Each structure stands twice: as C-alpha cells, then as structure tokens.
Amino acid sequence: MKKFVIASRESRLAMWQAEHIKARLEGLYPDATVEILGMTTQGDQILDKTLSKIGGKGLFVKELETALLEGRADLAVHSIKDVPMTLPEGFALAAICEREDPRDAFVSNQYAHLADLPEGAVVGTSSLRREAQLRNRFPQLEIRPLRGNVQTRLGKLDNGEYDAIILAAAGLKRLELGERIRYELSPEESLPAPGQGALGIEIRADRPELFALLAPLNDADTHACVTAERALSRALGGSCQIPLGAFAELDNGALSLRGFVAHPDGSVMLTANAVAPREYADALGRSVASKLTEAGALPLIDAVQKEAR
Numbered sequence: 111m112k113k114f115v116i117a118s119r120e121s122r123l124a125m126w127q128a129e130h131i132k133a134r135l136e137g138l139y140p141d142a143t144v145e146i147l148g149m150t151t152q153g154d155q156i157l158d159k160t161l162s163k164i165g166g167k168g169l170f171v172k173e174l175e176t177a178l179l180e181g182r183a184d185l186a187v188h189s190i191k192d193v194p195m196t197l198p199e200g201f202a203l204a205a206i207c208e209r210e211d212p213r214d215a216f217v218s219n220q221y222a223h224l225a226d227l228p229e230g231a232v233v234g235t236s237s238l239r240r241e242a243q244l245r246n247r248f249p250q251l252e253i254r255p256l257r258g259n260v261q262t263r264l265g266k267l268d269n270g271e272y273d274a275i276i277l278a279a280a281g282l283k284r285l286e287l288g289e290r291i292r293y294e295l296s297p298e299e300s301l302p303a304p305g306q307g308a309l310g311i312e313i314r315a316d317r318p319e320l321f322a323l324l325a326p327l328n329d330a331d332t333h334a335c336v337t338a339e340r341a342l343s344r345a346l347g348g349s350c351q352i353p354l355g356a357f358a359e360l361d362n363g364a365l366s367l368r369g370f371v372a373h374p375d376g377s378v379m380l381t382a383n384a385v386a387p388r389e390y391a392d393a394l395g396r397s398v399a400s401k402l403t404e405a406g407a408l409p410l411i412d413a414v415q416k417e418a419r
Contacts (some may be wrong), residue, residue, distance in 0.1 A: 120149060149174060171312070188311075189281075201314060212297075213294040215278065217275050223292070241354075257307060301369075342367065
C-alpha cells in the first residue's frame with residue numbers, strides 16, 4: 111500500500127492513539143504515506159447523559175466504521191474498552207496493540223486515597239463498573255456521573271464539582287498527565303473493564319492485505335488477555351448498562367482471568383476466576399462467564415437492564 115488513512119475521534123487522547131499508530135506504520139512502511147481522518151462521534155457530542163442511557167460505547171465507533179465502509183479510511187484506532195463485544199458484520203479487529211497500564215486511577219486535589227475521603231464526599235465516574243465497585247466498598251460516598259474527555263473531567267475536578275474522580279490510568283499516562291494520579295487502584299480494589307489500556311485496530315473484513323500489513327502491530331500477550339476478557343463479557347451480553355469487569359494476566363504461559371457482575375448500587379457483587387493455557391483464551395473467558403452464570407449473573411443482568419429502561 112502506498113497510503114494508509116486512519117479514522118480517529120478528535121479528542122486529544124484519541125488523536126494521541128492515532129498518532130501513535132501512525133508513527134508505528136511509518137516505521138514499518140517508510141515509503142507509504144499515513145494520514146489521520148479526525149471525526150466527531152455521537153458519543154463525543156452527547157455529554158449530558160451517561161453512556162448507559164444513550165446507547166453505550168458503540169456511539170464512539172459508529173462514525174469511524176462508516177468511514178471504513180465508504181472507503182474514506184483504511185483503519186480505525188479505538189480504545190478496546192470502547193469497542194462493542196460483537197462487531198457489526200463486515201468488520202474485524204486486525205490487531206490489538208501492547209497494553210498500557212490497565213488499572214483505574216484515583217485523582218484528587220485534596221485526598222491521597224479513596225479511604226481518606228470523608229462521608230458524603232463526591233466521586234465522579236463515567237462507568238457503572240467503577241460505580242458499583244465504589245458503592246460496594248465505600249457506601250458512605252456520593253457517586254455522581256462524569257462525562258467528557260480527560261481534560262474536561264479534570265477541569266470539573268479542579269473547579270470543585272467533585273472531591274475525587276476515577277479515570278483510566280492509561281489515558282492519563284498517554285497524555286503525559288500521570289502526575290495527576292494520586293494512586294493506581296489495584297485490580298483487587300477496582301477490576302478493570304475488558305480491554306482497558308489496550309488499543310485495537312479495526313478494518314473491513316474484506317481487506318486481507320490489511321490484515322497482513324497490520325499483523326506486526328499485534329501484541330500476542332495483550333491479544334490473549336483481551337481475547338479472554340472480551341469473551342467473558344460477550345458471553346454475558348456485556349454493555350454499558352451492566353456493571354461488569356474482566357481482567358486477565360499471563361504468567362509463564364498460563365492465563366488467569368477474573369471477572370465480576372454487579373448491581374449498580376453495589377448491593378450484589380458476583381465474582382469468579384479461572385486459569386487456562388494462553389491458547390485457550392476465548393474458552394477461558396466463556397468458562398468464567400459460565401461460573402458467573404451459575405452464581406446468578408443472568409437474573410441479575412436482566413434485573414439491571416429492566417431498571418435502566
């Protein structure tokens with residue numbers, strides 16, 4: 111290929127991600143031209159409602175997929191945690207790049223730790239997953255919705271609208287805002303979203319030449335972990351309306367996966383885990399999903415979805 115066109119959202123973080131992939135492609139194919147097509151998605155435009163109320167994270171990728179479909183772009187770069195668990199027909203993930211820090215980050219101008227927050231302190235988060243875990247561990251806190259890009263969220267914290275906010279550590283570090291992190295929550299404190307911290311490259315499924323050209327960008331370890339996490343979520347119908355976390359780690363070829371499903375108010379928290387060889391990543395995800403199902407996940411998910419309507 112003489113030219114690659116990357117579709118990307120226009121937020122600073124999304125553009126950083128697109129520029130990162132652009133640089134990687136230029137290093138791999140120095141004779142090719144690489145361009146970025148910046149786009150504004152519905153998810154970027156509607157900021158006065160939570161994602162669970164307006165259609166979920168798929169709102170961040172639909173316009174980019176349209177650009178792929180129409181031939182205006184060759185590939186789209188996404189935060190994997192924003193990609194629906196089942197892609198529309200005709201699309202595929204060609205590569206999952208090496209993961210940044212997958213943890214959630216605690217950000218506050220006054221407090222050093224979640225445990226330091228006084229009763230009634232206001233914590234902002236855009237995620238039902240984070241909200242459920244916070245409410246389960248710290249029922250005395252007030253959890254309020256927080257939308258917008260990273261800079262907007264930090265601005266609301268700095269303006270005194272929140273005592274603390276929870277963001278993805280990866281986004282802050284990629285934007286060189288790591289100094290704003292007071293501490294990173296361990297997976298035991300806040301289990302990450304499936305794919306958190308990893309970048310995915312989406313293409314049209316009928317572009318086999320692109321699969322081959324993008325293969326060097328795929329990180330095998332990250333791919334295995336993210337495959338397990340997304341398989342768990344997919345098996346349970348994971349969406350923004352369901353508080354669900356999944357996190358996989360590799361150790362000497364063994365893949366361990368933890369997952370949870372909860373009620374948004376934190377009153378119910380179902381957990382499960384399992385270990386398998388890395389080549390069985392998809393089966394591992396489905397296995398942990400089955401354990402959660404046996405623990406009562408499906409009636410819980412159904413109840414949460416009915417309450418959200």
